[in-house]
Each structure stands twice: as structure tokens, then as C-alpha cells.
Amino acid sequence: MKKLVVFLASFLFFAHASHAAVTPSQAEDFIKEVTKTGIEQIINSDVSQAEKDKRFEKLFNKYLDLDFIGRFVLGRYWKTSTPQQRKDFINAYRELNIKTWSKRFDEFKGKSFNFNGTSPSNSANQIFVNTTVNMGEGAPAKVVWRVKDTNGELKVVDIIIENVSLAITARNEYTAYIKKAPNGVDDLIADLKKRGQ
Amino acid sequence: MKKLFGILAMTLLISACATNPDGTKLDTSGETKLEAYNRAMFNFNYQLDKKVIKPVAKGYKAVTNQFFRDRVTNVFNNLEEPADAINNLLQGNLKDSGVSVTRFAVNSTLGLLGMFDVAKGWNMPRKKADFDGTMAKYCVPDGPFVVMPVIGPSTPRYLAGWGVDSLASPTFWALYDVDDDGVQAAAYGAYALKYLNKRAEAMTLLDDLEKNSVDFYTTMKSAFMQNRQKYVSLCGAEKDATAPSYDFDFDEDFDDMEE
Numbered sequence: 361m362k363k364l365v366v367f368l369a370s371f372l373f374f375a376h377a378s379h380a381a382v383t384p385s386q387a388e389d390f391i392k393e394v395t396k397t398g399i400e401q402i403i404n405s406d407v408s409q410a411e412k413d414k415r416f417e418k419l420f421n422k423y424l425d426l427d428f429i430g431r432f433v434l435g436r437y438w439k440t441s442t443p444q445q446r447k448d449f450i451n452a453y454r455e456l457n458i459k460t461w462s463k464r465f466d467e468f469k470g471k472s473f474n475f476n477g478t479s480p481s482n483s484a485n486q487i488f489v490n491t492t493v494n495m496g497e498g499a500p501a502k503v504v505w506r507v508k509d510t511n512g513e514l515k516v517v518d519i520i521i522e523n524v525s526l527a528i529t530a531r532n533e534y535t536a537y538i539k540k541a542p543n544g545v546d547d548l549i550a551d552l553k554k555r556g557q
Numbered sequence: 558m559k560k561l562f563g564i565l566a567m568t569l570l571i572s573a574c575a576t577n578p579d580g581t582k583l584d585t586s587g588e589t590k591l592e593a594y595n596r597a598m599f600n601f602n603y604q605l606d607k608k609v610i611k612p613v614a615k616g617y618k619a620v621t622n623q624f625f626r627d628r629v630t631n632v633f634n635n636l637e638e639p640a641d642a643i644n645n646l647l648q649g650n651l652k653d654s655g656v657s658v659t660r661f662a663v664n665s666t667l668g669l670l671g672m673f674d675v676a677k678g679w680n681m682p683r684k685k686a687d688f689d690g691t692m693a694k695y696c697v698p699d700g701p702f703v704v705m706p707v708i709g710p711s712t713p714r715y716l717a718g719w720g721v722d723s724l725a726s727p728t729f730w731a732l733y734d735v736d737d738d739g740v741q742a743a744a745y746g747a748y749a750l751k752y753l754n755k756r757a758e759a760m761t762l763l764d765d766l767e768k769n770s771v772d773f774y775t776t777m778k779s780a781f782m783q784n785r786q787k788y789v790s791l792c793g794a795e796k797d798a799t800a801p802s803y804d805f806d807f808d809e810d811f812d813d814m815e816e
Contacts, residue, residue: 432807460769481804488801500682502787504803517807523787524780525803532779537772551771 381485382509384478390514391489391505394423395473403469416462425508425515426454429527434545435535441545448549453530456556471495473503485509486517591701598704599774605707606756614756621757628672629754633747634683635664635671640725644686648694653684689718689785696792699785702778710781 402415420426430450431438438446471493479488486508492500506518506527518527534548541547618626642657660676660683668675677683692714693699700713708716723729728751731744770776786802 428807456769460765464765479801483804483806483808488804504801506803518803520803522784523803524783525805528783528803528805529776529779533770533772533775536775540772548771555769555771 381512382487382507382514384487386509387478387487387489387505387507387514388475390507391473391491391516392475394419394505394516395491398465399468399472403465412465413458413462416465417458420458420461421454423516425510425517426450426457428508428515428517430454432527433530433534435531437535437538437545445545445549449545449552452549452552452556456552459556467495468493474500479504481506483508488520591703595702595704595778596774598706599709599777602704602707602709603773610756611760614753614760617753618757618760626754626758629750630758631664631668631674632671633751633754634674635661635668636726636728637685637722638664638683639727640688640722641684641686643725644688644691644722645684647688647691648686650684650686653686656681656684657686687718688721689715692718693791698791702782710777712785715785 398416398419402412402419405412405415407415427450430446430453433453434441434446434449441449473491473493476490476492479490481487486506489505489507491503491505493503494500502520502522504520505516506520508515508517518525520526537548537551538544638657638661642654642661645651645654645657656676660681663676663679663681664671664674667673674683697714699715703711703713703716705711705716711719728744728747731740731747735741766776767773783803
């Protein structure tokens with residue numbers, strides 16, 4: 361009996377360990393790199409807005425797993441979409457996000473991120489990195505980074521600001537939209553493209 | 558009584574779209590009817606904001622600077638500290654309650670009526686807590702997402718909590734208890750300033766959000782409902798939970814999140 365317990369315990373341990381591929385310090389270092397790059401090379405740098413936009417796009421594509429996020433954001437409509445629709449959606453979603461965030465990024469000028477450790481996720485190979493940013497008056501804004509480890513490569517898959525997940529919000533919004541739109545996903549793609557211009 | 562009604566109407570009117578909204582978890586019973594109402598009311602509030610509140614807030618922003626608006630924000634945040642203290646106590650967070658009391662004492666005096674957050678510099682950041690969170694702690698359910706006239710995104714429990722919290726506000730008692738016209742006018746003015754300031758400070762964020770949303774109502778609903786989770790955990794569940802509320806499973810179809 362005792363042996364069985366030990367066996368089960370070790371099994372559980374290893375099963376669990378195999379999920380915990382990304383360590384807290386790896387994830388934290390990764391987000392430190394992301395924020396440092398963003399602040400030093402983009403926000404605080406003395407280059408034109410066009411150059412900043414270009415650098416931001418590079419940063420965005422390098423550190424975010426938008427294929428993964430896009431699939432989640434489209435929800436159940438991902439399964440019913442054609443490969444072309446999926447590709448078009450991811451591209452439109454990418455363009456819109458780059459444009460939006462590149463512009464908003466300047467708000468972080470002169471700000472710095474404080475790192476407050478990590479929290480585990482129930483999803484395999486994922487972890488949350490907890491940060492806060494002092495945004496002027498009031499309590500500092502809580503920004504949580506969801507980091508995913510894909511075969512040793514770390515990527516951001518969600519950003520949670522003041523408890524609001526960007527992925528969940530987009531998913532709620534887009535699925536509600538598709539449900540009402542006469543041409544479903546195609547309408548959404550067209551609308552996103554329009555907004556991303 | 559008449560006075561109370563006046564206060565209520567005024568509060569409703571001013572608090573306008575200052576709340577930051579969003580939404581998920583909708584009760585399935587009568588969902589379509591409720592959603593139809595919500596969308597209609599959301600649209601009404603949106604038009605009211607566009608035609609009246611936002612232009613006024615823009616004007617306010619034009620004649621004030623960031624320093625001034627920060628002081629206004631701090632003064633009104635400071636007035637919420639008594640409510641923070643009571644709710645932290647009711648939620649069993651004794652230490653946080655003590656922080657709220659200390660903050661109120663320090664910032665009201667050394668911080669010049671709350672204009673400056675001195676306590677934050679002493680490593681005592683605000684411990685926000687509201688009666689919505691207190692009710693949640695004692696297992697009062699949230700109810701469905703409802704868009705209220707002028708107030709905007711809400712839930713029945715959120716609305717009730719907001720009403721109770723305003724009882725802890727000095728502005729409320731100035732309106733309720735004092736017959737002096739000057740004091741009353743000042744209190745109404747304070748309410749107006751509070752929400753105007755909030756609206757002005759949220760200008761860029763809301764403009765951006767609207768521009769990038771294909772369904773603004775759903776975006777606001779989703780963000781509101783998620784943000785509430787920060788202060789609210791049903792029956793104190795969050796403390797025992799192994800994962801935060803935003804730890805959804807990427808591979809799972811959670812249709813309940815959709816609408």
C-alpha cells in the first residue's frame with residue numbers, strides 16, 4: 361500500500377513537473393527583456409514616430425504569439441473558418457493591435473515596471489508574471505503578463521490590465537459581432553481591416 | 558424625502574458614463590430580452606455622453622492642467638477612504654482597514670484635504686474595498702449585467718453596493734443633513750466635479766476603445782465584468798482559488814463567456 365502511494369505520488373509529481381517547463385525566473389526575465397526593450401528602444405528613444413512604429417511592430421511580432429491568441433479570440437468560429445479566413449483574420453487583428461498599441465505606448469514614457477513575482481496557471485507550460493506600473497496618481501496599475509513556453513521559446517499570449525484580459529475581451533467582442541453579422545467572419549475581417557488603416 | 562430624491566436624481570445624472578464597463582457571465586434566462594434592453598440603454602447613454610457630457614468634459618480638460626486634475630482625483634479618492642476602511646473591516650481585512658484609516662488621517666491633514674497622497678510615499682498604497690465586494694464576500698450573488706440610465710454598466714449587487722458606499726461619503730451627508738443653501742450647492746458642485754474629472758481623465762482611453770471596437774457594447778460589458786473580479790470574490794473564493802479569474806483554458810470552448 362505504502363509503495364503504491366509513493367508510486368502514485370511520484371507519478372503525480374512527474375506529471376506535474378513535465379507541465380512546469382517554464383520556471384518563474386525564466387518568465388520574469390523574459391518580461392523584463394520585453395519591457396526593457398520597449399522602453400529603451402522605443403519609448404525613450406529619440407527617433408521619428410515612423411521609426412518608432414517600425415520598431416514597435418518588430419517587438420510585437422517577436423514577443424507575442426498572435427497566431428495562438430487569434431485562434432482563441434475567434435472562439436468556436438475558428439473551427440468553422442476556412443484557412444484563408446483564419447489567415448486574413450490573424451493579419452487584420454495583428455495590424456489593428458500594432459496600430460493601437462504603437463500609439464498608446466507613449467503613455468509609458470518615464471514609467472517603469474515593478475516586478476512582483478509570478479502566479480501559476482492551470483494551463484500547461486504557461487505562467488503569469490505580475491507587474492505594476494505607476495501611472496500618475498492613484499493606485500499603481502496592475503499589469504499581468506501571460507507567458508507561454510513553446511518548445512523552449514517564450515511568448516506573451518495575453519496581457520491582463522487591472523484584471524481585464526485583452527484576449528477574453530476581444531473574444532467576447534468578436535464572437536458577439538460574428539453572431540450578429542450577416543456574413544459572419546468575413547464581415548469581422550473587413551471591419552477590423554477598416555479600423556486598422 | 559424630496560431632498561433625498563433630489564440627491565438620487567443628481568447622483569444618477571452626474572455619475573454618467575464615468576464607470577468603466579464591460580461584461581461576461583450573463584444569466585441565460587431571458588437573455589435576449591435583457592440584452593435588447595441593455596443595448597438600447599447603452600445607446601441612450603452613449604448619445605447623452607456624446608452630445609452633452611463629453612463636450613463639457615472636453616471643455617473642462619481644456620481649461621485645466623494635469624496637475625489640477627490629479628489634485629481633484631486625489632481629493633475625491635480620499636473621501637472614499639472611510640468606505641474603504643469600513644468595507645475592509647467587514648471583509649475581515651483588519652490590516653487593510655487600518656491602512657485606510659491611517660491614509661485618511663494622514664492625507665486629509667498633511668496631504669492638504671487629500672490633494673496629495675502622502676501616505677503612498679510612506680509605502681501605504683490605497684486598499685480599495687467597496688460594499689459590492691463585501692456583499693460578495695458574504696455570498697450575495699451578482700445578478701445579471703444591467704445597463705442603468707446614465708450610470709451605465711452595472712449589476713444589481715454593484716448598484717446596491719454603490720448606494721450603500723455613498724452613505725459613507727461626506728458629500729452625501731452635506732446634502733442630506735445640512736439645510737444651508739451654500740453647503741448644498743457646494744455638495745452638488747462637488748459631485749459634478751468628481752464625475753466630470755473622471756470623464757475627462759478617461760477621454761483618451763474611451764475614445765481609443767470605441768474606435769477599435771467592432772461591438773462597443775460587448776467590449777464595455779466584458780471589461781466591466783472582468784474588472785469587478787478584482788475587488789469581488791464570491792464567498793471569499795478567490796483566496797482559496799488556485800488560479801486567478803483570468804486563467805482561462807485557451808483550448809476550451811467556454812460558451813458561457815459568449816453572448
